[in-house]
Amino acid sequence: MRYFDHNATTPLAQAARSAWLEAADRHWHNPSSLYREAGLASQALERARENLADLLEAEPERLIFTSGATESNNTVFAGLARCLAPDAVVALSAIEHPSVREAAIAWLGRGRVRFIPVDGEGLVRPAALETCLREHQPALVSVMAANNECGALQPWPELLQICRARGVRFHCDAAQWLGKLPSAGLGKCDYLTGSAHKFGGPKGMGFLLVADAAERFPLLHGGPQEAGRRAGTENYPAVAAMIAALHDAERLSSKIAKDQTNWRDASAARLQRALPGLRVISASAPRLWNTLLVVMPRHSSLKWLTRLSWRGFAVSTGSACSSGREGSSVVLHALGAEPDELRRVLRFSGGWQTTEEDWQALADALLATAGELDNGASPAGTTA
Numbered sequence: 022m023r024y025f026d027h028n029a030t031t032p033l034a035q036a037a038r039s040a041w042l043e044a045a046d047r048h049w050h051n052p053s054s055l056y057r058e059a060g061l062a063s064q065a066l067e068r069a070r071e072n073l074a075d076l077l078e079a080e081p082e083r084l085i086f087t088s089g090a091t092e093s094n095n096t097v098f099a100g101l102a103r104c105l106a107p108d109a110v111v112a113l114s115a116i117e118h119p120s121v122r123e124a125a126i127a128w129l130g131r132g133r134v135r136f137i138p139v140d141g142e143g144l145v146r147p148a149a150l151e152t153c154l155r156e157h158q159p160a161l162v163s164v165m166a167a168n169n170e171c172g173a174l175q176p177w178p179e180l181l182q183i184c185r186a187r188g189v190r191f192h193c194d195a196a197q198w199l200g201k202l203p204s205a206g207l208g209k210c211d212y213l214t215g216s217a218h219k220f221g222g223p224k225g226m227g228f229l230l231v232a233d234a235a236e237r238f239p240l241l242h243g244g245p246q247e248a249g250r251r252a253g254t255e256n257y258p259a260v261a262a263m264i265a266a267l268h269d270a271e272r273l274s275s276k277i278a279k280d281q282t283n284w285r286d287a288s289a290a291r292l293q294r295a296l297p298g299l300r301v302i303s304a305s306a307p308r309l310w311n312t313l314l315v316v317m318p319r320h321s322s323l324k325w326l327t328r329l330s331w332r333g334f335a336v337s338t339g340s341a342c343s344s345g346r347e348g349s350s351v352v353l354h355a356l357g358a359e360p361d362e363l364r365r366v367l368r369f370s371g372g373w374q375t376t377e378e379d380w381q382a383l384a385d386a387l388l389a390t391a392g393e394l395d396n397g398a399s400p401a402g403t404t405a
């Protein structure tokens with residue numbers, strides 16, 4: 022299978038697998054226990070925390086290991102629900118992942134959530150943030166680093182500065198940025214979300230950086246792990262695997278990003294020539310090197326997806342968290358797309374091992390599928 026759904030999840034990287042096995046063999050003891058081996062596991066966990074904090078340029082005390090980005094995002098808003106004044110509001114970009122948008126609404130109530138619009142390229146413009154801050158005076162602003170559907174890279178360093186100047190806290194969901202672009206500097210955000218399975222680490226592992234290391238608003242109550250901020254026995258093997266994967270993915274990304282971008286863009290250009298009306302979303306925006314979100318000129322996403330799957334290509338219909346559902350693209354909604362366009366969205370997301378030939382084969386398969394769908398022909402290799 023040619024896998025073009027890396028924004029949904031990635032295969033486990035070899036470096037992560039080795040780190041997991043070594044950690045699980047050597048440090049399987051409970052870090053909270055009191056004998057020597059447990060102490061060694063606890064030390065290894067704290068070294069891992071320092072290692073990741075170094076990479077992010079953050080203080081290790083601010084780092085909490087979680088089960089992934091969904092938990093990290095929920096932790097942010099569950100904490101705010103307990104410490105903010107009852108009438109305080111938060112502002113989210115209009116293209117946040119459901120684990121930010123729905124978590125904010127669930128924990129704070131719909132009436133306390135404001136949205137910052139994006140421009141036609143899916144970008145939060147600094148001026149839009151300034152207007153939102155002036156009009157709503159939010160206690161926290163949440164803007165993702167890179168969008169999971171269209172790959173648009175948000176100007177988070179600039180947005181962070183604007184928030185900082187106004188004394189407003191800034192949360193950044195960097196689930197899609199990490200591993201694909203340098204993580205240095207992300208630790209300057211007050212809150213930062215990451216998820217291991219997006220960059221070759223294991224599923225069910227992630228982290229949250231918090232603004233104030235002394236803040237105690239756990240989502241999960243119980244034991245005193247993670248300095249009382251997240252109860253439950255620490256998953257050191259998964260932590261070790263996540264960090265190994267992140268180092269590996271970042272190193273590789275810096276080498277391949279340019280080629281990958283060219284391969285993707287060559288296939289997109291070829292498709293646009295052969296299928297007039299095909300629209301590339303965020304085409305003029307700075308984008309993740311692996312992501313291509315398109316609105317096909319005709320036929321439904323599911324028809325494309327199913328036939329591509331028969332041809333051995335794994336792709337998705339817009340958002341990772343709504344794969345299989347048509348018309349659910351958060352980005353296309355935010356861009357004001359017509360309902361008919363929403364049913365024709367496809368997302369292709371390559372990975373670190375994707376080759377030029379993979380991108381070419383994807384374009385070949387799309388063009389062959391277009392011919393089949395236009396002619397109402399049976400899919401290749403089937404008789405029905």
Ligand code: PMP
Binds near residue numbers: 088089118342
């Ligand atoms: N945020 C973003 C931007 C994502 O792309 C995803 C995964 N689709 C998540 C959060 C949720 O991540 P997890 O699976 O680790 O909960």
